[in-house]
Amino acid sequence: MVSNTSAPDEESAVDLTALRNRVVPITLAHERSQQVRTVSEPLSGVVPMVRPGWSLGFTGTGGWTLAMMFLADMVGESTAGSATVAGRWSACVGLEELGLVAAHEFGVPMNRLLMVESPPAERWAVVVAALVEAVDVICLNPARPVRAREARRLQARAREQETVLFHLDGGRNWPTAMDISLVARQQWSGLGQGHGYLRERRLLIESSGRRAPGAGQYLELKIDQRSAHRPYQSIQQKNQHQSLQKGAG
Amino acid sequence: MPGTRMVVVWCPDWPVVAWGIPAHEPAAVVVNNRVVACSAAARSEGVATGQRRREAQARCSDLAIVEREVEREARLFEPVVAALEGITPRVELTGPGLVGFPSRGPSRFFGGDQAMAHMVADCVAPALARHGRVSVAVADGVFAARLAARRCTANDVADLTVIDPGGSAEFLSPLPIGALEMPELTGVLARLGLTTLGRFAALESADVLGRFGAEGRLAHRLARGEDDHPPDLRSPAPDLAVSWVLEPPAERVEQCALIIRSLAEDLHGELGRQGLACTRVAIEIETESGERHMRLWRHQGTLSAAAVADRARWQLDGWLNQAEQARPSSGILRITIVPDEVVPAVGRQLGFWGVDTSRIEDVTRVVARLQALIGADAVTVPEFKGGLAAGEQLRMIPAAAVDLAEERPAATPESLNEPWPGRIPAPSPVRICLDAQPVELIDTSEVRVEVSGRGELSTVPSRIRLEGQPGWREVTGWAGPWPAEQRWWDPLTSRRRARMQVVLEDDTAHLLMIERGEWFIEATYD
Numbered sequence A: 001m002v003s004n005t006s007a008p009d010e011e012s013a014v015d016l017t018a019l020r021n022r023v024v025p026i027t028l029a030h031e032r033s034q035q036v037r038t039v040s041e042p043l044s045g046v047v048p049m050v051r052p053g054w055s056l057g058f059t060g061t062g063g064w065t066l067a068m069m070f071l072a073d074m075v076g077e078s079t080a081g082s083a084t085v086a087g088r089w090s091a092c093v094g095l096e097e098l099g100l101v102a103a104h105e106f107g108v109p110m111n112r113l114l115m116v117e118s119p120p121a122e123r124w125a126v127v128v129a130a131l132v133e134a135v136d137v138i139c140l141n142p143a144r145p146v147r148a149r150e151a152r153r154l155q156a157r158a159r160e161q162e163t164v165l166f167h168l169d170g171g172r173n174w175p176t177a178m179d180i181s182l183v184a185r186q187q188w189s190g191l192g193q194g195h196g197y198l199r200e201r202r203l204l205i206e207s208s209g210r211r212a213p214g215a216g217q218y219l220e221l222k223i224d225q226r227s228a229h230r231p232y233q234s235i236q237q238k239n240q241h242q243s244l245q246k247g248a249g
Numbered sequence B: 001m002p003g004t005r006m007v008v009v010w011c012p013d014w015p016v017v018a019w020g021i022p023a024h025e026p027a028a029v030v031v032n033n034r035v036v037a038c039s040a041a042a043r044s045e046g047v048a049t050g051q052r053r054r055e056a057q058a059r060c061s062d063l064a065i066v067e068r069e070v071e072r073e074a075r076l077f078e079p080v081v082a083a084l085e086g087i088t089p090r091v092e093l094t095g096p097g098l099v100g101f102p103s104r105g106p107s108r109f110f111g112g113d114q115a116m117a118h119m120v121a122d123c124v125a126p127a128l129a130r131h132g133r134v135s136v137a138v139a140d141g142v143f144a145a146r147l148a149a150r151r152c153t154a155n156d157v158a159d160l161t162v163i164d165p166g167g168s169a170e171f172l173s174p175l176p177i178g179a180l181e182m183p184e185l186t187g188v189l190a191r192l193g194l195t196t197l198g199r200f201a202a203l204e205s206a207d208v209l210g211r212f213g214a215e216g217r218l219a220h221r222l223a224r225g226e227d228d229h230p231p232d233l234r235s236p237a238p239d240l241a242v243s244w245v246l247e248p249p250a251e252r253v254e255q256c257a258l259i260i261r262s263l264a265e266d267l268h269g270e271l272g273r274q275g276l277a278c279t280r281v282a283i284e285i286e287t288e289s290g291e292r293h294m295r296l297w298r299h300q301g302t303l304s305a306a307a308v309a310d311r312a313r314w315q316l317d318g319w320l321n322q323a324e325q326a327r328p329s330s331g332i333l334r335i336t337i338v339p340d341e342v343v344p345a346v347g348r349q350l351g352f353w354g355v356d357t358s359r360i361e362d363v364t365r366v367v368a369r370l371q372a373l374i375g376a377d378a379v380t381v382p383e384f385k386g387g388l389a390a391g392e393q394l395r396m397i398p399a400a401a402v403d404l405a406e407e408r409p410a411a412t413p414e415s416l417n418e419p420w421p422g423r424i425p426a427p428s429p430v431r432i433c434l435d436a437q438p439v440e441l442i443d444t445s446e447v448r449v450e451v452s453g454r455g456e457l458s459t460v461p462s463r464i465r466l467e468g469q470p471g472w473r474e475v476t477g478w479a480g481p482w483p484a485e486q487r488w489w490d491p492l493t494s495r496r497r498a499r500m501q502v503v504l505e506d507d508t509a510h511l512l513m514i515e516r517g518e519w520f521i522e523a524t525y526d
Helices: A016-023 A027-032 A063-075 A100-105 A121-132 A148-161 B014-018 B040-044 B053-059 B070-084 B104-110 B113-128 B142-150 B168-172 B183-191 B197-201 B205-223 B253-273 B305-320 B358-374
Strands: A055-060 A090-093 A113-116 A137-140 A164-167 A180-191 A196-208 A217-224 A232-238 B005-010 B027-031 B034-038 B064-067 B092-095 B098-102 B134-140 B158-162 B242-250 B276-287 B292-298 B332-344 B379-384 B394-398 B431-442 B463-466 B473-486 B495-504 B509-515 B518-525
Touching: A055 A063, A063 A090, A063 A100, A063 A137, A063 A164, A063 A180, A063 A196, A090 A121, A100 A113, A113 A121, A113 B358, A121 A137, A121 A148, A121 B358, A148 A164, A180 B473, A180 B495, A180 B509, A196 B473, A196 B495, B005 B104, B005 B113, B005 B142, B014 B027, B014 B034, B014 B070, B027 B040, B027 B053, B034 B053, B053 B064, B070 B098, B070 B113, B070 B305, B098 B104, B098 B142, B104 B113, B113 B134, B113 B158, B134 B142, B134 B168, B142 B158, B142 B168, B168 B197, B183 B205, B197 B205, B242 B253, B253 B276, B253 B305, B253 B332, B253 B358, B276 B305, B292 B305, B305 B332, B358 B379, B431 B509
Parallel strands: A055 A164, A055 A180, A090 A113, A090 A137, A137 A164, B027 B064, B092 B292, B134 B158
Antiparallel strands: A113 B379, A180 A196, A196 A217, A217 A232, B005 B098, B005 B134, B027 B034, B092 B098, B242 B332, B276 B292, B276 B332, B379 B394, B431 B463, B431 B518, B463 B473, B473 B495, B495 B509, B509 B518
């Protein structure tokens, strides 16, 4: 009976790929992180591409909807080909409030989604760090401020493992600035005075942040979920610096 | 050549019995909305395994439905296995509720098969503590013995069947081909006119192998009452055993989950490199004070890494949750997994397009790690179950309870067969309030808005605020109320509610719910 702590060099068959991976210099990790994930139309109007390791913050009314649209774009069907378990995985930490039916309606694959209960504060960073190794996108909603050291370490880990972090609280509890910060503002239609139901909405999105393609990228989407797979389309897109028209409150 | 003479002890309807439901109460255990086991009372009303939950409820209106809990089944079965260990040391578990051992030694010792079968039944009955029955069968080959045990129809507490040596083929011959439980193969055989095991067994072994491959040959051996694998098995080299010493010793199952998983994967990887697959494993657990707990686990097919890990977890869970005197007195020090019986791996046909499983392996590994870190139920995966409210349409299943590498049909809404009339149409709310927030809803003259028994609003809603807090917000659009009466037939669990969608002046949209005259924000369309 042999304990499985035996040294790895005793393996008879040497897998060349594994060997190559073992000898690549560290600098290549940086090159790897140069790989970008292109964002498809029409969301590319505000965020043309996302690099592994980036943090994206989502705020405003309709912020979570926007996050689900981006999540579906990054891990959804179009990236995997079909509804198999072999595709990109996503995980949500401390997002017990998230309406998964809505996420499903936007195309987030339910068979490649892990929901992790809000871990105790002292284990939060460990849990997220573990997830970084296995999933492609992690949605976060930390209950309390994350310490700067932990955040730095997580970001480095995410870059290395090519994971993207979504902050559904807009990065409120994150010590460093978001790479891209998205502010949404929605306007519903379909609801009258006692008739109809919430049917479609306009979503105005403004992107900012240090990695945003230009100052104040701005996009207006129409979302109508009665229509098929990609239920949203772009109405207009502007690049000039222009803050969103805000209603009362 | 007839198979090894085996004793099989089977506790019928074990998933139901494990829930502590007596046989005279109609009850069914479901997985993914399909019945996997039901009590005798439910069966007499027409409930059968494989039915949909709805179908079963339609047949038997007062049917109690419970979800399957394999851990509980394994835990409660542990005393039965412990009782059998008094008769023979070579007890092989197939799963909770089904256990067997070779009969030769015990049968000689206790004076014949019949006497030994009685002995076994007497021994198991007290361990079952009067709930549930047990049936014992002795036959050549584990397959025949299992079928003989299943054919217990008498209402006795114990049911004994002894099939004479060499009589297994004769016993199996009139049984339907479906008893093989290989639906794809038996479907073809039935279409070829081979409707009984006897007709299939009459074919030439070489022809079956040529036409149906390894799987067909296995089925053919079973139908002839032989052992599922040829007896000339190579005994596995002892160095295939894997073991791990825990430092410090573990007290709980969760602490061992990750190690069990990685041990199982090591074993699986090593077997795979040698072109072998495992059909029976011995799992041995040792504590600090030297207590040992060993079980043999058998599987009809071959055991995957996940299956081995599951069985080790069941065993550990069962031992740690035993009665005081049988429980280990100190922490778990060492876990050893020994591949007790191996066969050449004949492979498994994958889909035409290769599936890249590396990501799934990463995910399963991380899930096991998180379980050890924050608890077994902390990581969940969603499955559709159907329901009215947005929060009720999905159910969260612990990730440990499913095989993430397998397609899960329940993770797509197509798995739901029934529409849910009265559901509020898409879009669904993105944010669901875990605790519904009470709100006040008033009209222009500050009169509270109510919903009548006929489902009509008493007045036009105009302003809203969180209960007891300042800051009225104006309602710019609203629709409803849509009444939802749930489980009206049951006075204990019935709920009368009505829902309403509102858009407020700050462009937020909410789903309101009224119950017993109180308004709540149930969800937000964020």
